[in-house]
Amino acid sequence: MSISAENLVWSVGKTNIVNGVTLAAQPGKVLGLLGPNGSGKSSLLRLLSGLRRPASGRVLLEGRNIQSIGRRALARRMALVEQHATTEANVRVRDVVSLGRIPHRSPFSGWTVQDQAAVDAALDRVGMLDRTDRYWHSLSGGERQRVHLARALAQAPRELLLDEPTNHLDIQHQMALLKLVGELSLTTIVALHDINHAAMFCDQLMVLDGGKLVAQGGPEEVLSEALMREVFCVEARIESSPHHGRPHIHYLV
Structure with missing residues (x-):
């Protein structure tokens, strides 16, 4: 595995924002991070990029703790696009x-x-x-x-981390950007808000809730009506899309 993490914990005061998360990204594949607002997705990406030091646990790049890798060397290997990057x-x-x-x-x-x-x-x-x-x-x-x-x-980079990259994009450019990301042949970890987009463009999914990992695997394994109800607090019907064969969520109102 090019990038992995073992039992990551990061806290603010007495509150665990990331709580015991373990993951292994598949080389050249897209791993999607899902979860409600405040579930820890952005904080996890910053831990994986080395911008934050975990309270416990570690992030490994080709088996090496990234805290032992210099910032310049790490930047030649990994790129992070943050959600609110500006100048x-x-x-x-x-x-x-x-x-x-x-x-x-x-x-x-x-x-x-x-x-x-x-x-x-x-x-x-x-x-x-x-x-x-x-x-x-x-x-x-x-x-x-x-x-x-x-x-x-x-x-x-060989690893690309993206935090809500489709924010502020119209639907045409959302689809085009995610298609582009999938074609880059980089090891990519992307936090997404749109669950249908994640199902369509990601090879693997991880779902966070309250800082904890509650589900992981392929879109077909992870996405269920029970998960939508318990984690995202919505009623939904999930069917296989006739266009791409991946799960598609129909929200019930």
């Missing part, structure tokens, strides 16, 4: 995406043809190449999210 500076799109190349450059090295090619390729993958010279403050929320994904891809 106050009115920089151009190309400047934001160019930040993804920092881990690959020495402090005194100049900008290379390889760096530019990586930036252009990343912008092209997310459909933002024609907006390279646009200023950050002129972008919509969805465009900003795609730029942050391009910045992560410019890092050339």
Whole structure:
């Protein structure tokens, strides 16, 4: 396994936000994190990325504790796109995406043809190449999210962590972005709000509730009417989609 975690615990005061979570992401596959608001998805991603140190447990990258890996070396290997990533500076799109190349450059090295090619390729993958010279403050929320994904891809990571990447995107771009993520051949862990999207685009699912792992496995194994009722507090009917064969949830109101 490229990235795994053992019995992760992270707390605020006396409250466990992540409580004993163990996981192993399959190389080159998409692992979806599901759960109600406040279930610990974002905190788990920050623990997996090394941005937070667990109170107990550990995160392993190719069997090595990530706390023993330098930040620069880790950034050459793993990229995180946070849900509320932003900037106050009115920089151009190309400047934001160019930040993804920092881990690959020495402090005194100049900008290379390889760096530019990586930036252009990343912008092209997310459909933002024609907006390279646009200023950050002129972008919509969805465009900003795609730029942050391009910045992560410019890092050339092997592991990609995404926190609610479809926020602020219209339905067309939500579908396109998740399809793109599935085609990257990276080990990807993505927190999602839309359960049908998770069922459609993720190879494996994990469901968190109150910081604890309550279900994991393939979409067909994990998603059930009982789980929807007990974890998400909604009544639903689940059928196999005639279009993609994955579970599809019909909410009952």
